[in-house]
Amino acid sequence: MSFFELDGLTKRFGGLVAVDDLSLSVDRGEIVGLIGPNGSGKSTVFNCTMSRYTVSDGSIHFDGDEITDLKTHEVVENGLARVSQESNPIDAMTVGANIKLFTLPNSVTSIRGGASDDEIFNYAARLDLEDKLHEQPDELPHADVRRLEVAKALATDPEMMLLDEPFAGMNQQEIDGLVEKFEELRDAGMTMIVVDHNMGGLMRLVDRVVVIHNGTKIAAGDPEAIAENDQVRRAYLGSSEAM
Numbered sequence: 001m002s003f004f005e006l007d008g009l010t011k012r013f014g015g016l017v018a019v020d021d022l023s024l025s026v027d028r029g030e031i032v033g034l035i036g037p038n039g040s041g042k043s044t045v046f047n048c049t050m051s052r053y054t055v056s057d058g059s060i061h062f063d064g065d066e067i068t069d070l071k072t073h074e075v076v077e078n079g080l081a082r083v084s085q086e087s088n089p090i091d092a093m094t095v096g097a098n099i100k101l102f103t104l105p106n107s108v109t110s111i112r113g114g115a116s117d118d119e120i121f122n123y124a125a126r127l128d129l130e131d132k133l134h135e136q137p138d139e140l141p142h143a144d145v146r147r148l149e150v151a152k153a154l155a156t157d158p159e160m161m162l163l164d165e166p167f168a169g170m171n172q173q174e175i176d177g178l179v180e181k182f183e184e185l186r187d188a189g190m191t192m193i194v195v196d197h198n199m200g201g202l203m204r205l206v207d208r209v210v211v212i213h214n215g216t217k218i219a220a221g222d223p224e225a226i227a228e229n230d231q232v233r234r235a236y237l238g239s240s241e242a243m
């Protein structure tokens with residue numbers, strides 16, 4: 001069994017089948033790109049994996065355990081973390097305090113515990129945010145807010161990260177910088193699935209690409225082969241996006 005496996009994953013919203021019998025596996029240390037036109041089901045795959053949505057059919061395994069029906073905090077405790085499309089830092093707290101929040105024990109009553117200042121510094125430093133620990137998120141440029149979201153996810157000490165549009169809204173220099181950070185995380189052993197519409201950043205980073213369209217896998221392969229794949233091109237041509 002692979003490190004991470006979706007087997008026949010299906011998610012229905014009433015009559016709409018958002019993810020349709022999708023199987024996908026990721027090996028430890030791999031970075032897999034999950035791409036597809038708008039509405040093809042990418043975020044739904046992440047939401048099912050993190051138990052934000054209940055799965056209609058199929059199963060999800062991570063590191064040898066079935067995690068399909070766990071609660072979200074149990075999925076996180078198992079070593080999976082997700083960076084959402086939307087940033088949601090708490091603006092009334094500093095960058096450091098926002099990161100620390102993700103290191104607290106999982107209890108609404110816990111006000112003690114969590115990572116030390118040194119540990120918080122190290123999580124921030126992995127995203128080049130160590131000089132911004134005392135700033136408030138609403139004082140930061142967009143790219144720093146997005147990197148803060150990655151640092152928050154890292155603070156749960158995951159073995160695998162699901163990254164939903166990490167490059168959105170970034171300029172080329174910022175994308176290059178973030179690609180470098182993800183490569184450093186990979187070198188330290190992190191496994192990742194990355195969803196993004198920025199093909200330049202994504203294709204450079206990933207080992208393998210899985211393409212979904214209408215919730216179904218239509219292609220999988222290395223980035224070069226996927227860029228040349230006619231079925232993939234047609235799927236994107238049928239949507240309003242360019243590949």
Ligand SMILES: Nc1ncnc2c1ncn2[C@@H]1O[C@H](COP(=O)(O)OP(=O)(O)OP(=O)(O)O)[C@@H](O)[C@H]1O
Pocket residue numbers: 013016018036037038039040041042043044045
């Ligand atoms: N909570 C929900 N309730 C009803 N329908 C939903 C829900 N979440 C997603 N969908 C539908 O499921 C389909 C897949 O949506 P999803 O957001 O997973 O696509 P996506 O590939 O992530 O799109 P994008 O690239 O635009 O983020 C869409 O038709 C969407 O409208």
